[in-house]
Amino acid sequence: xxxxxxxxxxxxxxxxxxxxxxxxxxxxxxxxxxxxxxxxxxxxxxxxxxxxxxxxxxxxxxxxxxxxxxxxxxxxxxxxxxxxxxxxxxxxxxxxxxxxxxxxxxxxxxxxxxxxxxxxxxxxxxxxxxxxxxxxxxxxxxxxxxxxxxxxxxxxxxxxxxxxxxxxxxxxxxxxxxxxxxxxxxxxxxxxxxxxxxxxxxxxxxxxxxxxxxxxxxxxxxxxxxxxxxxxxxxxxxxxxxxxxxxxxxxxxxxxxxxxxxxxxxxxxxxxxxxxxxxxxxxxxxxxxxxxxxxxxxxxxxxxxxxxxxxxxxxxxxxxxxxxxxxxxxxxxxxxxxxxxxxxxxxxxxxxxxxxxxxxxxxxxxxxxxxxxxxxxxxxxxxxxxxxxxxxxxxxxxxxxxxxxxxxxxxxxxxxxxxxxxxxxxxxxxxxxxxxxxxxxxxxxxxxxxxxxxxxxxxxxxxxxxxxxxxxxxxxxxxxxxxxxxxx
Amino acid sequence: xxxxxxxxxxxxxxxxxxxxxxxxxxxxxxxxxxxxxxxxxxxxxxxxxxxxxxxxxxxxxxxxxxxxxxxxxxxxxxxxxxxxxxxxxxxxxxxxxxxxxxxxxxxxxxxxxxxxxxxxxxxxxxxxxxxxxxxxxxxxxxxxxxxxxxxxxxxxxxxxxxxxxxxxxxxxxxxxxxxxxxxxxxxxxxxxxxxxxxxxxxxxxxxxxxxxxxxxxxxxxxxxxxxxxxxxxxxxxxxxxxxxxxxxxxxxxxxxxxxxxxxxxxxxxxxxxxxxxxxxxxxxxxxxxxxxxxxxxxxxxxxxxxxxxxxxxxxxxxxxxxxxxxxxxxxxxxxxxxxxxxxxxxxxxxxxxxxxxxxxxxxxxxxxxxxxxxxxxxxxxxxxxxxxxxxxxxxxxxxxxxxxxxxxxxxxxxxxxxxxxxxxxxxxxxxxxxxxxxxxxxxxxxxxxxxxxxxxxxxxxxxxxxxxxxxxxxxxxxx
Numbered sequence: 001x002x003x004x005x006x007x008x009x010x011x012x013x014x015x016x017x018x019x020x021x022x023x024x025x026x027x028x029x030x031x032x033x034x035x036x037x038x039x040x041x042x043x044x045x046x047x048x049x050x051x052x053x054x055x056x057x058x059x060x061x062x063x064x065x066x067x068x069x070x071x072x073x074x075x076x077x078x079x080x081x082x083x084x085x086x087x088x089x090x091x092x093x094x095x096x097x098x099x100x101x102x103x104x105x106x107x108x109x110x111x112x113x114x115x116x117x118x119x120x121x122x123x124x125x126x127x128x129x130x131x132x133x134x135x136x137x138x139x140x141x142x143x144x145x146x147x148x149x150x151x152x153x154x155x156x157x158x159x160x161x162x163x164x165x166x167x168x169x170x171x172x173x174x175x176x177x178x179x180x181x182x183x184x185x186x187x188x189x190x191x192x193x194x195x196x197x198x199x200x201x202x203x204x205x206x207x208x209x210x211x212x213x214x215x216x217x218x219x220x221x222x223x224x225x226x227x228x229x230x231x232x233x234x235x236x237x238x239x240x241x242x243x244x245x246x247x248x249x250x251x252x253x254x255x256x257x258x259x260x261x262x263x264x265x266x267x268x269x270x271x272x273x274x275x276x277x278x279x280x281x282x283x284x285x286x287x288x289x290x291x292x293x294x295x296x297x298x299x300x301x302x303x304x305x306x307x308x309x310x311x312x313x314x315x316x317x318x319x320x321x322x323x324x325x326x327x328x329x330x331x332x333x334x335x336x337x338x339x340x341x342x343x344x345x346x347x348x349x350x351x352x353x354x355x356x357x358x359x360x361x362x363x364x365x366x367x368x369x370x371x372x373x374x375x376x377x378x379x380x381x382x383x384x385x386x387x388x389x390x391x392x393x394x395x396x397x398x399x400x401x402x403x404x405x406x407x408x409x410x411x412x413x414x415x416x417x418x419x420x421x422x423x424x425x426x427x428x429x430x431x432x433x434x435x436x437x438x439x440x441x442x443x444x445x446x447x448x449x450x451x452x453x454x455x456x457x458x459x460x461x462x463x464x465x466x467x468x469x470x471x472x473x474x475x476x477x478x479x480x481x482x483x484x485x486x487x488x
Numbered sequence: 489x490x491x492x493x494x495x496x497x498x499x500x501x502x503x504x505x506x507x508x509x510x511x512x513x514x515x516x517x518x519x520x521x522x523x524x525x526x527x528x529x530x531x532x533x534x535x536x537x538x539x540x541x542x543x544x545x546x547x548x549x550x551x552x553x554x555x556x557x558x559x560x561x562x563x564x565x566x567x568x569x570x571x572x573x574x575x576x577x578x579x580x581x582x583x584x585x586x587x588x589x590x591x592x593x594x595x596x597x598x599x600x601x602x603x604x605x606x607x608x609x610x611x612x613x614x615x616x617x618x619x620x621x622x623x624x625x626x627x628x629x630x631x632x633x634x635x636x637x638x639x640x641x642x643x644x645x646x647x648x649x650x651x652x653x654x655x656x657x658x659x660x661x662x663x664x665x666x667x668x669x670x671x672x673x674x675x676x677x678x679x680x681x682x683x684x685x686x687x688x689x690x691x692x693x694x695x696x697x698x699x700x701x702x703x704x705x706x707x708x709x710x711x712x713x714x715x716x717x718x719x720x721x722x723x724x725x726x727x728x729x730x731x732x733x734x735x736x737x738x739x740x741x742x743x744x745x746x747x748x749x750x751x752x753x754x755x756x757x758x759x760x761x762x763x764x765x766x767x768x769x770x771x772x773x774x775x776x777x778x779x780x781x782x783x784x785x786x787x788x789x790x791x792x793x794x795x796x797x798x799x800x801x802x803x804x805x806x807x808x809x810x811x812x813x814x815x816x817x818x819x820x821x822x823x824x825x826x827x828x829x830x831x832x833x834x835x836x837x838x839x840x841x842x843x844x845x846x847x848x849x850x851x852x853x854x855x856x857x858x859x860x861x862x863x864x865x866x867x868x869x870x871x872x873x874x875x876x877x878x879x880x881x882x883x884x885x886x887x888x889x890x891x892x893x894x895x896x897x898x899x900x901x902x903x904x905x906x907x908x909x910x911x912x913x914x915x916x917x918x919x920x921x922x923x924x925x926x927x928x929x930x931x932x933x934x935x936x937x938x939x940x941x942x943x944x945x946x947x948x949x950x951x952x953x954x955x956x957x958x959x960x961x962x963x964x965x966x967x
Contacts, residue, residue, distance in 0.1 A: 084534045097533070104527055106534060205533040209764035238536050239766050317764055320566050323577020324531040328630065340628075344570055367568070367759035376761060 001026050002166035003483070006075060006223035009169055013060070013074045014067035020060075020074025024053035024118050027076045031120065031167050034487060037148070040162035042081050042091055042139045044121035049076070052118040059116065071226055073116030078171040080159050081122035082129055083214075084203040085109050092205045093127040093137040093155075096325050096332045096351035106203025107235045108172060108214050115230040123171050124158030127353045128322065129179055129207040131155050132425040135416055136355045143412075144186060145484040146450055150409040153183030153425075159217050160187040165487045170218040170227050174204060176211045177310055178404075178429025181441035184217050185404035185453020188443040190470060190480060191217040192224050195461050196436030197242035199228075200235030208317040209240070211310075211433040220480050221442065221470035225249035228463065247464050257472045258292035260465075262456075263397030267303035268428060274407040280445030280452040281403045284473070288401070291472055296397055300389045303431070305382045310430040311423055312366045312379035318356075319363030325351060358419065387435045394459050399469060402428055404441040404453030432457050440466040443479040451479070489727070490691045493719050494699075495654045495684060496646035499661055500639045501671040502615070502679040503546045509614050509638035510537030510580065517677045521620075525632035531575030536765050539564075543638045544769065546670040547587045547612055548779045550640060553668050553786055554607055556591025560771050564612070564763040569756045572630050573617035581641075583760045586611035587769060588640075594788065595660045596806065598652060605657045606645040613639050634678075640670070646685065646696065651715040655708050658682055662708075667787050667812045675706050682711050686718045688726065697722070698732040702739050702746055714739035718746050790815055798822075798829035807837045813851045814841075820858030827869035835865060839882055855886045864892035877901050877949055905952045907959065910943070913951065914963050917942045925967050939964065 001009065001023060012018045028046050035041055056074030059065070065073060084090045084102035091097045105113070113119075126136040134142040134157025142157045144150040145165040152161040156173030160183030163171050173180040175193035184191030192215045199214045206212060216227040229250065234243040264285060269278060289295055327333035327347025334346035352360070366375035393400060406427055415422040432439035437457050444454035454473075458466045474480050508515055511528035527535045551558045565583035588610035595603050615637040620629035642661060648654045662680055665671035673680050687699035702718060705711040717739075722732050736755070737746040785793075787809050794805040794815075808818050814836065821832040840861070844854060856864075864885065868878045873896055884895045896902055904910060917939060918925055928935040939960055944951055 090533075092533070100533070102527075102532065102534065104532075104535070201534075202536050203534040206765075237538060239538050240536075240764075316761065320568050320578050320759070320761070323568060323570065324533065324575060326570060326572075326577060328572050329530055329575060330532065340572065364759065367761055369757045369759075372759075372761070 002030060004169070005220050006169035006218055006226060007220070009075055010067060010071045010226070020053040020056040020076075020118060021050065023074065024049050024076050024120070027120055027168055030165075034165055035162070035167060038143050038145060038161050038165055039140050040124055040142050040152075040158040040165065040167065041078065041121045042093070042124045042137075042158070043089065045088060045119075048088075049118055049120045056116050056118060070116050072112070072230055074118060075116075075170070076118045076120050076168050077112065077227075078120050078123050078159065078162055078168045079109060080125055080156050080171065080173050082125060082174050082205045083109050083172060084205070085119070085122070088122070090122070090205070091139065092129070093125040093139060094352065094356070095138040098138065098332065100331055102203070104203060107200035107237065108231050109203065111230055111233070112172075112227070117230075120168055123156070123162060126155035126157065126179075127356050128205070128318070129155040129174055129176055129212075130318070130355050130359055132178070132182055132422055133410075133412070133415065134158060134161075134183070135412065136353055138353060141412060144409050145487055146188065147409065149411055150450065151186065151412050153186035153405075153409065155179040155183075156191075156217060157183050160184055160189055160191070163187070163189055163217050163219065164484055166483065170216050170223055172214060172231070173217050174207075174212055174214045175429075175433065176207045176314060177426045177433050180215050180217060181404050181429050181439060181453065181455060182425060184441045185443070185451065185455075186409040188451030188479070188482060188484070189217050189219060190221050190224050190440065190442045190474075191215065192228060192440040192463065192466065193432060193438065194228060194232065194463055195242070195438045196433075197240055198244075198246075198438070198461065198463065199231050200233070200238040200241045202235055202237040206321040208314040209321060210317060211314055213433070220474055221440070221467050222250075222253060222474075224440070225253060225467045225471070228467075242461070244461050249464050249467050252464060252468050253471045255468065256292055257288075257469055260288070260293040260399065260469060261397040262288055262293050262295050263298040263393050263400040264295055265298050265300045265303065265393075265400060265402060267300050268402035272406050272424065272427060273403060274447065276447035277403050277405070277407060277452050280447065281454055284444035284454045285401060287473060287477060288469070291476065293469075298393045298397060298400070300386075300393060300431070302382065302385045302389050306386060306431045306434060307423060307427060309379045309382040309386065310426065310434060311362070312375050313383065313434070315359040315363030316366045316376050316379075317363065319360045319367065322352075322356065322360055327351070355419075383434045386431055390431070390435050390437060390457075398458070398465060399462075400457040402455055404428060404455040408447050408450035408452055428455060436460065438463045438466055440470050442470045442473065443482070444473075444477070445479060446482075451482075491688045491723050491726075492691045492693075493649055493651075493715075494646045494687050494689065494696055495648040495651075495715060497644045497648070497654060497658060498683040498685070499642040499644075499658065500681045500683075501642060501661070501665045503543050503638040503640055503670055504672050505540055505542040505546070505638055507540055508636035509540050509543050509612065511636055513636065515637050519633055521629070521631035521633060523633065525617075525635055529575065529632055529636040531577070537580060537763075539766065539769065540638065543612055544587070544771065545779055547610065547640055548771065548776060549668045549670055549783060550610055550642070550665065551588035551591060552776070552780055552783060553664055554588075554591035554593055554610075556607060556610070557589035558771060558776055559585055559587050559589055561585065562587040562611075562769045562771075564766040564769065565760045566763045568759040571616070571619075572628065573619045573632070573635070575617065575632060575635055579614060579616060580763055580766070581613035582611035585768075587771075593657070593660055593664065595653070595656045597656050603653060605647045608643045608645050610640050610642045613641055615639050646687075651712045651719070654684060654715055655712045658708060658711055663787060663809075663811065668784060678706060681706050684711060684715055684718075686715055686722070687732070688719055688722045698734050700732065700734070700746070701736045703736055703749065705739055710739055710741050713741070713744055714746055717744060721746065784812065787812075798833075800829060800833055804830070804833045804837065808833060811851075817851050817854075817858050821862045821865065823859070823862065825862045825866055827865050831865050831869060832862075835861065839879060843886065856882065860885060860891060867892050867896060871903060871905065871952065872896060873901055873903050874949070874953055877903070880949075901950060903952050904947055904950045905955060907955060910947070910951050910955055910959055911963070913943050913946045914939075914956075914960055917946065918963060918967050925964065928964055929967070936960070936964075
């Protein structure tokens, strides 16, 4: 059953071809068998998953909701361990929260619960969502199912690896600078980061509040559309969530994309881009042309400033967001503190990993008196300029296309000693976060048996168009259907 | 050398909302520790602040009351520092764009003059929790019930030149925030606290001296004492050739002195930046107009109206302005009555407030409410009883539901206005006191009050004083 997409499983459940209990057991068995090697999940709660599956089966029998009403009823899934789930632990990949049990659930968790989805467990991730390789998890690195000595990407690396290994049809992720799209690209999946404000951030542990956004990782655009439909919407508990109505993402999926204007920024194909990736992305763009899209060369003049701006804004916000982890009220507390300073210093020193500490230091520096104007304020100005670039481009095109990442998945350990090289992985992804724009990554080829991702960035609240374009591409190509070897 | 004192105040007024500024937890005072702190107040991971609409309304009310600029697009900012009673490691406040900009109040000083004090800004922020140092032997306890309580921080310009002016300004703001119903003003519970920035400079110098900030003064007396002490301390330093250090100081009321808390060098770098969890707070004209429409009449306008419309003296008007409830009580006494407003003012300032003081009772809880007092004063005004009997009736009304008329009727207190009855009593008194009559007729006119008193006593206080006086004078002359 694992070869089926989420949409196919949804129809099987509706037709009675399988039950949620069968499907859930199937995935729990796979997790038990395959994840000891991959390490993509930090917790699995088989009992509560089977209970959820039974509830879904009972509901289907008693009230028989149509597939249109509850398409996700009984479909298994995994949450990135950044989403608080009441009654279980939420670690955020950190020693700091190794034993943390939130007394509330994230809005995303509640919404997918209400849609009838069955949570199998929580996915591994880079600590506090900081990382591009999932090597920063306190619970150990995650392997890429395509090549076990390569990274799955990050920070939603566990989510990507587990969906690629078909341990669940879908997993949630969060994306602050590419943390859904980059692992989706590295693992041959489809992943969408919605417009900032489209999905509630309530109960999702913050990394950088003005950039964080939740979204799904699945094998197809259609599956992403189905799950995003249930995740999206205004939430009165998140003041930054939007009350823009949520359109029906499924409605236009099968229409032709004739006349879709795709902008191709020249800056995306310059130095730093792997030749093999460039070739695959160009081929994908040619396929879009065949489908009736029009390609147009455009320019995003401030592209080179994205990474510097991002690595000021994100750490600045993080340095403040992570102040609450102080060993006083919850989370890790050092043993036998002698005084308050000792309590703070050792709790944070021992509770946080190296990358988290690095970003707290960078962010604290950027916000300090005397540096604020030169770094933080300057970064905000650059952020505005980058936004202006996109606004100008979107006057001429409907979506902007390019590679998701400069290279395919790299070897574990290859960049751990070089933070700058690691940060450059986010070269093409951070602009969508800085501008709050929706962006989707889909698999569009392979280089040396590793998947390559194509990214489409859209206008604010234009998720439907991105899903539509990706779905059309997936109707005439089969990259999204390919599976890594050794996951049978 | 003569020195000039310069004072600016930062006042923290706790806004009188039922729930906290960014969460639904209760703000009620005095609950068991940590029973009124929800996930948002505790700063648990993943939770987010949502602005309580009530605080926006209250801040705008304050802005309108101080004739201030209201910021149409204000912004919350994070003030970052570590302390155990600050759950998130930052306080949500406002920095670059406060909701209320420049304004002013005119303060009445004890010497009868007035002074305009400019207000720099007033911004919204959340309170921190409370560290409890004396409950455990070897560690400090944290109570987060207070965390997230809404505050309006009102920052004045350094416009005050003495402790007296500072106290007058603080009292005026205190009266104002209660008047417009945004703060209960309870200083014991910490609902209204002052920080004083104090410096001195040689008289005539325009440049400001180095200032010290004295934190958390929770009574007007402490505010005054702390400033007086601090001014003396600074002058002593300067006159002995030393300099004032910019620092934060605490006032110790037991020793009546201020002492250093932390110097400028030890001060935190708060790393303020706009809070990304809260979009800019946008206020439009329609909202401001709606707040304006529900505003109570402001004290200064009401005072002017009392003087003009009711012909009250400035002193009486000010006395009635002490708090809104008193002013409202005064107008309620006059409701439907025709007696002069001055009579009501005298009774409220005199008899009623004396009684309230004695009973330690607020005017809202006064046993004799405004309509009943109005009926009593009407009986005095129409001559049914004298003012003196009125006080007796008032005492009888207190603690009962009886009306003035009932008591006058029951106790037979109705004034004697029958001239022949008064004449008979006067005749008896004159007959019983021949020597005093002779002295009076010999020119000792002060004795008139002796006769008035004697007749009044004979009438059990009920004789009409005017009639009594008139008849008595005539009779004494011709006796």
